[in-house]
Amino acid sequence: MNLQKLILTNNACYKAGNTITPKGIMVHSTGANNPKLSRYVNPDDGLLGPNLYNNHWNQATPDGRKVCVHAFIGKLKDGSIATYQTLPWNHQGWHSGGDANNTHISFEICEDGLVDPVYLRAVFNEAVELCVHLCKLYNLNETQIICHSEGYKKGIATNHADVMHWFPKHGESMDTFRAAVKKALAASAPTPAPALLTREECQAIIQSKCNFSHPQDVWVAIETHRFADELYRRLAAAMLPIYT
Numbered sequence: 001m002n003l004q005k006l007i008l009t010n011n012a013c014y015k016a017g018n019t020i021t022p023k024g025i026m027v028h029s030t031g032a033n034n035p036k037l038s039r040y041v042n043p044d045d046g047l048l049g050p051n052l053y054n055n056h057w058n059q060a061t062p063d064g065r066k067v068c069v070h071a072f073i074g075k076l077k078d079g080s081i082a083t084y085q086t087l088p089w090n091h092q093g094w095h096s097g098g099d100a101n102n103t104h105i106s107f108e109i110c111e112d113g114l115v116d117p118v119y120l121r122a123v124f125n126e127a128v129e130l131c132v133h134l135c136k137l138y139n140l141n142e143t144q145i146i147c148h149s150e151g152y153k154k155g156i157a158t159n160h161a162d163v164m165h166w167f168p169k170h171g172e173s174m175d176t177f178r179a180a181v182k183k184a185l186a187a188s189a190p191t192p193a194p195a196l197l198t199r200e201e202c203q204a205i206i207q208s209k210c211n212f213s214h215p216q217d218v219w220v221a222i223e224t225h226r227f228a229d230e231l232y233r234r235l236a237a238a239m240l241p242i243y244t
């Protein structure tokens with residue numbers, strides 16, 4: 001993932017300043033044939049390229065609408081894929097037209113003509129990586145990821161088709177997307193710490209090292225060492241005034 005940050009501070013959503021506790025992630029796509037990030041993210045940081053028509057989302061109401069998402073995925077000026085974070089992750093976004101605004105982190109995937117499998121594969125993988133990143137940040141998992149059209153079915157978003165009007169054209173769906181996130185999360189999970197040894201395992205190890213004839217001798221030896229150690233320390237403390 002090529003994660004960049006350019007917060008849309010002129011957007012009325014940002015200025016509203018409301019925060020949420022993220023409980024899920026909502027995947028959107030833009031519904032317009034323009035894969036360039038510069039269409040939405042501005043000003044040009046040298047990577048994005050210019051926005052020629054002043055229709056970006058770093059203004060109060062882009063295209064006259066009260067909209068803003070937490071991130072965009074699309075093409076940089078050089079044609080490579082990147083993710084731009086455009087709101088703090090715990091900011092309230094204006095993306096669903098429903099209650100999902102109060103619970104879900106949102107991102108838009110910039111659409112192309114929906115027929116290029118190479119572009120779909122690239123943004124699909126980028127979106128998986130973004131979701132893995134967000135799941136780790138907010139202790140979420142793949143079951144808490146939905147797209148806009150699924151949000152509508154749940155009654156928490158308006159009636160939009162994204163992204164299920166696009167992914168299935170390339171053999172993908174939100175189910176395969178969630179499966180990919182699940183797999184990536186598992187692959188990146190830290191290796192669990194080795195389990196602590198049981199009393200019996202300790203005893204077996206010490207007995208094998210020390211060759212005690214009776215298992216109980218192990219514990220007698222440990223207690224004896226502990227007693228001797230304490231005795232040495234007391235003795236040393238008592239001797240100290242003599243030598244100083």
Ligand SMILES: [Zn+2]
Pocket residue numbers: 027028029095148160162
């Ligand atoms: Zn949407």
